[in-house]
Amino acid sequence: MMKEHASSSRDPGMEALAALRLGLLRVHDRLLRTLPGQRAAHRRLPGEVMLEVTDRCNLACRFCFNQQYVQRRGVQQELDTDAIRGVLQGLAASGLRVVRFTGGEPLLRGDIVTLMRHARELGFAVWLNTNGTLLDDRLARRLAGLVNNILIPLNGADADADGRACGNDGDHFRRKLRGVRMLLEQGAPRVRLGTVATGPNIAALGRLHQLVVSLGVHDWELFRVVPQDPDHQPTSHQDVAQLGRALWAIRRETGLRYFIANAIPFCAWDPERLAPLALGAVADDGHSRFVIDSAGRARPMYYIDTDLGSILDGGLPAVWHHPFMRRMRALGQVPQACRGCPYLRRCKGGSRLAARLATGSPRGLDPLARPEVVRAIASSGRRAG
Ligand SMILES: C[S@@+](CC[C@H](N)C(=O)[O-])C[C@H]1O[C@@H](n2cnc3c(N)ncnc32)[C@H](O)[C@@H]1O
Numbered sequence: 001m002m003k004e005h006a007s008s009s010r011d012p013g014m015e016a017l018a019a020l021r022l023g024l025l026r027v028h029d030r031l032l033r034t035l036p037g038q039r040a041a042h043r044r045l046p047g048e049v050m051l052e053v054t055d056r057c058n059l060a061c062r063f064c065f066n067q068q069y070v071q072r073r074g075v076q077q078e079l080d081t082d083a084i085r086g087v088l089q090g091l092a093a094s095g096l097r098v099v100r101f102t103g104g105e106p107l108l109r110g111d112i113v114t115l116m117r118h119a120r121e122l123g124f125a126v127w128l129n130t131n132g133t134l135l136d137d138r139l140a141r142r143l144a145g146l147v148n149n150i151l152i153p154l155n156g157a158d159a160d161a162d163g164r165a166c167g168n169d170g171d172h173f174r175r176k177l178r179g180v181r182m183l184l185e186q187g188a189p190r191v192r193l194g195t196v197a198t199g200p201n202i203a204a205l206g207r208l209h210q211l212v213v214s215l216g217v218h219d220w221e222l223f224r225v226v227p228q229d230p231d232h233q234p235t236s237h238q239d240v241a242q243l244g245r246a247l248w249a250i251r252r253e254t255g256l257r258y259f260i261a262n263a264i265p266f267c268a269w270d271p272e273r274l275a276p277l278a279l280g281a282v283a284d285d286g287h288s289r290f291v292i293d294s295a296g297r298a299r300p301m302y303y304i305d306t307d308l309g310s311i312l313d314g315g316l317p318a319v320w321h322h323p324f325m326r327r328m329r330a331l332g333q334v335p336q337a338c339r340g341c342p343y344l345r346r347c348k349g350g351s352r353l354a355a356r357l358a359t360g361s362p363r364g365l366d367p368l369a370r371p372e373v374v375r376a377i378a379s380s381g382r383r384a385g
C-alpha cells in the first residue's frame with residue numbers, strides 16, 4: 001500500500017518530503033497515541049467532557065448515531081453563549097482538564113470561536129470534532145491557534161463514496177480535504193482523521209490509507225459502526241476479520257500503527273491479533289468521559305440515552321458519580337462470560353449499547369463477542385492477554 005504511494009510519479013524532492021512525513025508520523029504514533037480518557041479512567045475526574053454545542057448538522061451521514069438519537073429525542077433549544085460559558089466555568093472549577101466541542105456540527109455555531117477561546121482562557125486543553133466542511137482560511141487559522149486536537153471523519157476514499165455515506169453531492173468531500181490541508185498549513189497541533197468501518201470503507205481501506213498519508217495528518221483512527229437498530233447488526237465477524245487483516249498489513253508494510261478506537265470485543269476475531277489493534281471500550285459508555293447535550297443534560301455517550309441530569313444542577317461531580325456511571329466504571333454491567341477474561345481491563349466486554357440492543361439487557365453479551373474463543377486459547381496453553 002505504502003509502496004504504491006511512495007513509488008508514484010512524483011519528483012524526488014516530493015518523495016523525500018513524503019518519507020520525512022512518514023518518519024514523523026511514526027514518531028507521533030508512538031508518542032501521542034493515548035486518548036485523555038485512557039490515562040484518567042480511574043481518577044476522581046473524567047478524562048474529558050464532550051460538549052454537544054448544537055444538534056444541527058449540515059450533513060446527513062447514514063450511520064450517524066447522533067443524528068438518529070436527535071431524531072428520537074427531537075431538536076432542542078441550544079444553550080446560549082453565556083450559558084455555555086457558565087458550564088465551562090463550572091467544569092474548570094471541578095478540576096476538569098480537557099473539553100471537547102462536538103455536536104451536531106459545532107462549526108454551525110456562530111459563537112464557536114468565542115466559546116473555544118473561553119475554554120482556553122480557563123486552562124482547558126480544547127478538542128474538537130468537526131466534519132471539516134465549513135472551514136475556510138480564516139476559521140482554519142483561528143482554530144489552529146486554539147484547538148489542541150481536532151478529529152475529522154473520513155467517510156469515503158473519494159467524493160462518490162463520501163457522498164453515498166453522508167448524503168451529499170461530493171462537494172463536501174472536496175471542502176473537507178481543503179479544510180484538513182488548511183488546518184495543517186496553519187500549524188494545527190494535532191489533526192486526526194477517523195473512519196467508521198462500514199463495509200464499503202473496510203473494502204476501500206488501502207485507498208483510504210493512501211489518502212490519509214497523502215494528506216499528512218497526525219493520526220488516523222477506525223471506529224466500529226455503533227449499531228442503532230436491534231434488528232440490524234452493522235458489523236459482522238467477517239468485517240472485523242477483514243479490517244484486522246488490513247490493519248496488520250498496513251503495519252507490516254509501513255510500520256504505521258492504526259487503532260480501532262471504540263468498543264469492540266477483542267474476541268470478535270482472534271483476540272491475540274485484535275487486542276494489539278484495539279483501544280477497547282476505555283473511551284466509551286461513560287468509562288472515562290461523558291456527554292453534555294445542547295440543552296445541558298448529561299448522558300454517558302453520544303448514543304446512550306441514560307439521563308444523568310442537568311449539568312446546570314449538580315455540576316460535574318453529580319454526573320460523574322451518578323450510580324449509572326459508578327456501576328459502569330466498576331464493570332458492573334459486564335456479562336458473566338467476560339469475568340476473568342485477560343482482556344477485560346481494556347475490552348470491558350465490548351459495547352454495552354450493542355449488548356443491550358441485541359439482548360435487551362446492558363449486561364448481555366455484545367453480539368460480536370465470542371468468549372469461548374478466549375477460553376479455548378487459555379485451555380490450549382497459548383498465552384492470552
Ligand atoms: C456524531 S459526530 C459529531 C461531530 C461532527 N459533526 C463530526 O462529524 O465529527 C462525532 C463522531 O462520531 C462518529 N460516528 C457517528 N456515527 C457513528 C457510528 N454509528 N459508529 C461509529 N462512529 C460514529 C463520526 O464519524 C464522528 O467522528
Ligand code: SF4
Binds near residue numbers: 271337342370374
Ligand atoms: S470475553 Fe468479554 S472481555 Fe474477554 S475479549 Fe471477549 S468480550 Fe472482551
